[in-house]
Amino acid sequence: MLRLKINGRQHVLEEAIDPSTPLLWVLRDNLGLVGTKFGCGSGYCGACTVHLNGTPTRSCLVRAANVADVEITTIEGLAGDDGRLHPLQQAWIEHDVPQCGYCQAGQLMSAAALLRATPQPTDAQIDVAMAGNLCRCGTYQRVRAAIHSAAERSSSEAQEPGASRGN
Numbered sequence: 001m002l003r004l005k006i007n008g009r010q011h012v013l014e015e016a017i018d019p020s021t022p023l024l025w026v027l028r029d030n031l032g033l034v035g036t037k038f039g040c041g042s043g044y045c046g047a048c049t050v051h052l053n054g055t056p057t058r059s060c061l062v063r064a065a066n067v068a069d070v071e072i073t074t075i076e077g078l079a080g081d082d083g084r085l086h087p088l089q090q091a092w093i094e095h096d097v098p099q100c101g102y103c104q105a106g107q108l109m110s111a112a113a114l115l116r117a118t119p120q121p122t123d124a125q126i127d128v129a130m131a132g133n134l135c136r137c138g139t140y141q142r143v144r145a146a147i148h149s150a151a152e153r154s155s156s157e158a159q160e161p162g163a164s165r166g167n
């Protein structure tokens with residue numbers, strides 16, 4: 001049996017899970033959370049990025065059995081409980097960022113962690129934070145522009161009385 005806390009909800013997997021099974025496999029195959037993508041399976045592409053206690057992490061390299069006590073956030077948990085999109089998701093739409101889309105969940109998860117740590121990142125900080133997320137469609141310029149837009153949106157929303165945004 002395996003217990004995982006994902007997107008604020010406890011999941012109990014009754015079936016036997018091999019202790020070496022990567023978190024990515026469990027998310028996709030056991031729990032149906034297929035927003036997190038399998039790219040290389042070897043830690044190179046970033047398509048499988050999730051947050052573990054807020055830190056962007058490649059879920060293909062983490063054993064599910066080792067994160068039983070960890071808060072896991074996947075792309076399915078990036079929007080608010082009320083369904084309101086994360087500012088990055090809104091900016092992604094406005095900038096028409098995705099091409100094939102395959103890398104984009106990982107891009108968004110890395111970008112969300114960046115904005116939480118650095119609310120107004122420079123181009124250089126964006127490039128460093130996003131360097132591990134490969135996009136064979138070459139959407140990097142739009143990714144960067146969308147991150148700047150989301151940062152501006154979050155900043156202006158934060159100045160509205162009572163406004164706040166997690167993730």
Ligand code: FES
Pocket residue numbers: 037038039040041042043044045046047048049058059060061
């Ligand atoms: S699938 Fe995990 S880094 Fe590529």
Ligand code: FES
Pocket residue numbers: 098099100101102103104134135136137138139
């Ligand atoms: S949008 Fe196609 S791989 Fe990034």
